[in-house]
Amino acid sequence: MSSDVKILDGNTFVVSDDRGDIEASLTDPTGLFSFDTRYLSKWVLTVDGQRLNPLSVDDLQYFETRFFLVPGTGTVYIDAKLSVIRQRAVGGGFHEELTILNHDEKAVDLEVRMEAGCDFADLFEVKDDLKKKGEYYAHVEDGRLVLGYRRDTYVRETWISATAACTLDEHGLTFSVHVEPNHEWTTDLHVTLGRGVGGQSFAQPKYERHSKKALPYMERSLEKWLDEAPRLTCDWDPLNRTYQRSLVDLAALRFSPVSLPGHYLPAAGLPWFMTMFGRDSIFTSLQALPFTPELAKTTLLALGLWQGSRSDDFRDEDPGRMLHELRFGEMTAFEERPHSPYYGSVDATPLYVVLLDEYERWTGDTKLVRNLEQTARRALAWIDDYADLQGNGYIAYKRRNEQSGLENQCWKDSWDSISYRDGRLPGFPRATCELQGYAYDAKMRGARLARKVWHDPAYAERLEKEAADLKRRFNRDFWVADGQYYAIALEADGSKVDALASNNGHLLWSGIVDKAKAKAVARHLMSPAMYSGWGVRTLSTDEARYNPIGYHVGTVWPFDSSIVAWGLRRYGFKEEAARIAAGILDAAEFFDGRLPEAFGGYPRELTKYPVQYPTACSPQAWSTGAPLLLLRTMLGLEPIDEHLIVDPALPQGIGRLELLDIPGRWGRVDAFGRGRVDVEKQARRQRQLGVIEDGGKAAKTRKK
Amino acid sequence: MAEPTRDFFAKLAEQHQPLPAGLTGLMRFDLADGERTEHWYLAIRKGDITVSHNGPEPDCTVGTELATFEAIVTGKMNAMAAVLRGAVEIEGRFALMTAVQRFFAAPADLAPDEPAAGYARRLS
Numbered sequence: 001m002s003s004d005v006k007i008l009d010g011n012t013f014v015v016s017d018d019r020g021d022i023e024a025s026l027t028d029p030t031g032l033f034s035f036d037t038r039y040l041s042k043w044v045l046t047v048d049g050q051r052l053n054p055l056s057v058d059d060l061q062y063f064e065t066r067f068f069l070v071p072g073t074g075t076v077y078i079d080a081k082l083s084v085i086r087q088r089a090v091g092g093g094f095h096e097e098l099t100i101l102n103h104d105e106k107a108v109d110l111e112v113r114m115e116a117g118c119d120f121a122d123l124f125e126v127k128d129d130l131k132k133k134g135e136y137y138a139h140v141e142d143g144r145l146v147l148g149y150r151r152d153t154y155v156r157e158t159w160i161s162a163t164a165a166c167t168l169d170e171h172g173l174t175f176s177v178h179v180e181p182n183h184e185w186t187t188d189l190h191v192t193l194g195r196g197v198g199g200q201s202f203a204q205p206k207y208e209r210h211s212k213k214a215l216p217y218m219e220r221s222l223e224k225w226l227d228e229a230p231r232l233t234c235d236w237d238p239l240n241r242t243y244q245r246s247l248v249d250l251a252a253l254r255f256s257p258v259s260l261p262g263h264y265l266p267a268a269g270l271p272w273f274m275t276m277f278g279r280d281s282i283f284t285s286l287q288a289l290p291f292t293p294e295l296a297k298t299t300l301l302a303l304g305l306w307q308g309s310r311s312d313d314f315r316d317e318d319p320g321r322m323l324h325e326l327r328f329g330e331m332t333a334f335e336e337r338p339h340s341p342y343y344g345s346v347d348a349t350p351l352y353v354v355l356l357d358e359y360e361r362w363t364g365d366t367k368l369v370r371n372l373e374q375t376a377r378r379a380l381a382w383i384d385d386y387a388d389l390q391g392n393g394y395i396a397y398k399r400r401n402e403q404s405g406l407e408n409q410c411w412k413d414s415w416d417s418i419s420y421r422d423g424r425l426p427g428f429p430r431a432t433c434e435l436q437g438y439a440y441d442a443k444m445r446g447a448r449l450a451r452k453v454w455h456d457p458a459y460a461e462r463l464e465k466e467a468a469d470l471k472r473r474f475n476r477d478f479w480v481a482d483g484q485y486y487a488i489a490l491e492a493d494g495s496k497v498d499a500l501a502s503n504n505g506h507l508l509w510s511g512i513v514d515k516a517k518a519k520a521v522a523r524h525l526m527s528p529a530m531y532s533g534w535g536v537r538t539l540s541t542d543e544a545r546y547n548p549i550g551y552h553v554g555t556v557w558p559f560d561s562s563i564v565a566w567g568l569r570r571y572g573f574k575e576e577a578a579r580i581a582a583g584i585l586d587a588a589e590f591f592d593g594r595l596p597e598a599f600g601g602y603p604r605e606l607t608k609y610p611v612q613y614p615t616a617c618s619p620q621a622w623s624t625g626a627p628l629l630l631l632r633t634m635l636g637l638e639p640i641d642e643h644l645i646v647d648p649a650l651p652q653g654i655g656r657l658e659l660l661d662i663p664g665r666w667g668r669v670d671a672f673g674r675g676r677v678d679v680e681k682q683a684r685r686q687r688q689l690g691v692i693e694d695g696g697k698a699a700k701t702r703k704k
Numbered sequence: 705m706a707e708p709t710r711d712f713f714a715k716l717a718e719q720h721q722p723l724p725a726g727l728t729g730l731m732r733f734d735l736a737d738g739e740r741t742e743h744w745y746l747a748i749r750k751g752d753i754t755v756s757h758n759g760p761e762p763d764c765t766v767g768t769e770l771a772t773f774e775a776i777v778t779g780k781m782n783a784m785a786a787v788l789r790g791a792v793e794i795e796g797r798f799a800l801m802t803a804v805q806r807f808f809a810a811p812a813d814l815a816p817d818e819p820a821a822g823y824a825r826r827l828s
Contacts, residue, residue: 152789152790152791153789153790153791154788154789154790155790258798259798259799259801259802260799261798301724304724305724305799305802305803306802307806309806309807310779310806310808310809310810310811311810312810312811313811314811315782328788329788330788332785332788333785333788333789333790334785334789335782335785340782340784340785340788341784367726368726370725371724371725371726372724372725373725374722374723374724374725374751375724378722386823388823389823
């Protein structure tokens with residue numbers, strides 16, 4: 001049986017086979033998961049001792065699915081006089097409406113059995129095949145089946161109950177069912193997290209218990225979410241679909257942190273990365289700012305609450321540092337893993353200040369900026385006080401937790417991502433180039449906030465002076481003169497790690513690039529060695545470690561390309577930015593609007609379609625955010641003072657692009673872009689966006 | 705015997721603590737020591753903390769053994785891990801606990817190795 005039916009709500013999700021059954025082994029990633037712990041590993045339905053056969057599966061919403069089944073196994077149906085419908089909705093555990101229809105002309109008596117069990121595995125155990133150290137228990141009390149696991153004070157319980165009369169035992173529920181001819185029998189099954197983190201259940205059931213249907217109130221929340229987002233119309237139809245897909249996927253990726261119930265930030269990816277990640281949550285919030293600014297607000301608040309306060313080697317924590325990843329499972333609870341939270345990210349801290357400033361530019365929410373003043377100041381102080389591991393004034397990383405810490409603490413976190421042209425790997429600490437750009441941008445933006453909101457011009461001046469000094473040194477120390485680009489990193493001895501990589505595009509975005517050098521950098525990014533036709537490769541084809549399907553050494557990451565496009569726009573390369581948008585959006589169409597984490601770096605002429613990099617994580621938040629950021633770069637949206645500036649440069653295949661009701665400090669405004677294509681003639685033809693020749697022509701904003 | 709706990713709360717009350725400034729709420733720590741339970745109230749108002757032994761119904765209660773709390777404030781145990789383990793129970797607004805956990809000491813038994821060149825540079 002295929003086992004790939006997933007529904008989810010925040011960090012609670014169910015993975016089952018296409019019958020709706022769950023039969024997980026310790027290493028098998030199926031079951032009901034919540035807070036990084038499996039709460040159900042067995043959930044098998046039988047009718048008169050027989051397993052059921054799937055007719056169809058309807059994925060109704062990302063949180064709801066319906067299984068149509070008949071008794072019997074194999075291809076020949078033993079008894080097609082019965083059909084069984086399981087409609088399941090996730091939300092603080094899950095709810096299943098089980099219905100049996102009798103199509104026969106005579107009544108039937110059936111024994112319906114739901115076998116239930118749980119191993120309470122930590123997600124990390126599922127990944128790494130580790131053995132449990134505590135003990136299990138099961139009992140029936142107050143009309144429900146309680147499945148439990150205990151290790152010292154660590155207790156997790158799953159509670160299972162049904163609305164119809166049944167017999168409960170330690171291994172499941174049995175119903176004696178009588179169904180009249182052409183009648184149906186139904187029961188609701190409730191699976192809840194009886195005891196969770198901190199001795200209580202965090203996630204209360206979210207269903208309307210008395211409603212006839214298994215509908216969590218999430219459906220309305222999704223409608224509201226879609227309602228509040230700007231409306232897009234475009235004569236190139238795939239973009240409308242990609243946009244819609246991105247909004248729905250972003251809704252699914254929303255995650256309400258324990259510290260801020262009812263508020264949502266983007267988790268990193270579905271289903272295994274449904275937790276707060278500093279870097280991923282910040283980047284996705286940046287991409288989505290023109291569409292859903294509240295994601296940025298929650299991200300800033302939640303990360304601010306968890307800001308590092310001490311030097312803790314196990315967690316790679318420093319005062320002022322922003323977290324990398326927060327986890328809730330058993331191994332974290334017993335400090336066998338450092339994720340409580342783990343701070344081993346070196347870019348999240350400067351990017352935090354970047355997001356805070358960008359958020360204020362869009363929303364005008366100076367209150368939040370005032371409330372987070374000390375947080376932002378400590379983040380800026382961290383850059384100088386704790387991140388200068390080479391002692392040369394650059395941000396660098398080297399883990400202090402040698403056992404379970406992360407070796408590479410930048411976004412390209414695989415072992416071979418940072419290399420010399422000839423393939424050699426540098427030592428640690430490593431100062432990768434984009435980190436210096438983020439630090440520069442953080443200081444510049446921090447200075448703006450200091451002047452505008454914190455009323456501390458002396459601090460602003462100091463930050464600007466430091467930023468200017470950093471920019472001057474950076475352009476001297478990282479520039480590969482004979483190649484005309486920035487080295488990917490600097491070693492502690494000052495050696496330039498001289499591979500050409502997409503990090504150069506992040507540098508454009510940060511503003512650290514000298515104007516005189518920008519043209520050469522843009523030319524590299526758009527060269528055949530870097531631009532595949534779909535997007536910008538993580539590593540140039542000229543480098544020794546280049547591999548079109550190497551994780552960070554040749555694949556194209558939609559997220560990465562969207563930042564590169566933003567960077568190109570910052571330095572005035574509108575058409576180049578539009579070419580990148582064209583490639584990524586063309587690629588999105590091949591994935592039904594859902595961009596994967598990465599795809600192969602093969603030249604577009606060679607494969608004709610983007611080759612997906614195999615990954616367990618889909619949708620992934622910052623890939624979902626990429627089309628949103630590309631809409632921004634195509635329309636040239638830029639908040640300046642109280643206004644939204646629109647300066648479109650559209651790919652050739654788009655004649656008309658309208659984004660209506662863009663929220664911000666201006667209330668709601670519309671943005672229009674016109675391309676050079678004759679819309680009337682081409683309207684009926686399916687086009688690929690292909691190559692850009694020129695920018696857009698017209699734009700206007702309208703205040704509502 | 706409860707010196708680390710007393711010291712911790714005394715220090716909190718003495719200085720203006722760098723909390724996210726918008727944060728306001730009342731916390732109560734219920735620290736069980738055999739038969740008796742100590743109650744500590746933290747009133748958090750825009751980043752300022754006042755400490756007392758009584759107060760109205762709190763927004764967040766933290767319940768644990770006094771010995772566990774001592775281990776946490778002295779850096780022998782990580783607070784969040786203890787919460788996940790069920791050694792510390794939180795009721796109410798978790799944000800307040802998240803904000804206050806920053807004042808617990810760094811791990812006591814893990815003296816940093818030789819720090820890298822520019823680590824903690826500006827610190828005396």
